[in-house]
Amino acid sequence: MKCLVNEDLSKYTTVRIGGTAKKMFVPENEDELLKVIEEENPKYFIGGGSNLLIDEDSFDTVVNLRNFNTQITELGDGFFSVGASVRLQKLITTINEKGFGGIEYLFSVPGLVGGAVVMNAGRGKKANKCISDYIVNVRVLENGKILELKKEECDFSYRNSRFKNGNAIVLSVLFKFPSCGKDEAEKLRKERIEHCKKVQDNSAPNFGSVFSSSSMTIMKLVKKIGIRSGGCRFSGKTVNWILNTDNGTYADASKCIRKVQRLHRLCGKKCKLEVILWEGSKNKE
Numbered sequence: 001m002k003c004l005v006n007e008d009l010s011k012y013t014t015v016r017i018g019g020t021a022k023k024m025f026v027p028e029n030e031d032e033l034l035k036v037i038e039e040e041n042p043k044y045f046i047g048g049g050s051n052l053l054i055d056e057d058s059f060d061t062v063v064n065l066r067n068f069n070t071q072i073t074e075l076g077d078g079f080f081s082v083g084a085s086v087r088l089q090k091l092i093t094t095i096n097e098k099g100f101g102g103i104e105y106l107f108s109v110p111g112l113v114g115g116a117v118v119m120n121a122g123r124g125k126k127a128n129k130c131i132s133d134y135i136v137n138v139r140v141l142e143n144g145k146i147l148e149l150k151k152e153e154c155d156f157s158y159r160n161s162r163f164k165n166g167n168a169i170v171l172s173v174l175f176k177f178p179s180c181g182k183d184e185a186e187k188l189r190k191e192r193i194e195h196c197k198k199v200q201d202n203s204a205p206n207f208g209s210v211f212s213s214s215s216m217t218i219m220k221l222v223k224k225i226g227i228r229s230g231g232c233r234f235s236g237k238t239v240n241w242i243l244n245t246d247n248g249t250y251a252d253a254s255k256c257i258r259k260v261q262r263l264h265r266l267c268g269k270k271c272k273l274e275v276i277l278w279e280g281s282k283n284k285e
């Protein structure tokens, strides 16, 4: 199994922020993944890195989940068994080719199936659509055992699942997708990309939405006044979106986040982080 030493983690996050992994293991199959978990007891796992803000500290052992299971197996009747390392775009184009669909709105999401299941990735709250809509069961490694959890056992809710506490690794997922014509699917994928070009600020590296719940009034104000710190700032185009415009750091992005959390507290409102933080030991002291 490949083990990279002193690997720059910023290369693996969409926001291009992060320190180093003293050791980064890249398992090429499930056996290698299970072996590295048993032998190294790692605490840090990275998928597509699109929902992560990583400190510029050094992390002992990181497992890169991008290669260990990239299989998509069609089982008939809209059932597909899908490895956690499969990119969402690859999953969508594959099921569309076979005449199925339902998650074309995730075509813009730069994550892997495993990360999307952990985060229960989806559309905004009003649209009420998420990847778990079509999940039948999830195969996971939890407390040293491989389990097949039914959807109802996965505690899915808005941008949340039982896997978000970091105690389980998603290995593969069984989906049942509804039928969808190829032309219709292509139209939906194109519409999603066009919509995102209009509404999402991808002018600089970012990790998508910052909070999974917050006060819209406050977030609109933040967008207007453009809260910033060092090389990071809240976007003036997209609500609830931080950009790394100029070699921003973990400290810069977290200061932006803390300012907005303080604003919520001052106004007696609540907000909940969506992005996952890997805080280094230096900051914890």
Ligand SMILES: Cc1cc2nc3c(=O)[nH]c(=O)nc-3n(C[C@H](O)[C@H](O)[C@H](O)COP(=O)(O)OP(=O)(O)OC[C@H]3O[C@@H](n4cnc5c(N)ncnc54)[C@H](O)[C@@H]3O)c2cc1C
Residues within 6 Å of the ligand: 014, 044, 045, 046, 047, 048, 049, 050, 051, 052, 065, 084, 106, 108, 109, 110, 111, 112, 113, 114, 115, 116, 117, 118, 119, 120, 121, 122, 123, 163, 168, 169, 170, 171, 202, 206, 207, 208, 209, 276
């Ligand atoms: C431009 C952009 C647009 C986005 N648009 C959307 C959107 O429309 N909707 C949406 O919901 N999100 C969106 N996101 C956020 C993000 O892409 C999703 O949350 C995505 O599903 C995260 O997947 P990932 O593979 O990148 O996970 P990562 O960021 O690598 O990891 C996220 C968390 O899951 C854990 N993890 C990853 N894989 C596994 C696994 N197999 N088993 C156990 N734990 C694992 C990691 O340790 C980490 O704690 C967007 C992000 C960007 C940058």
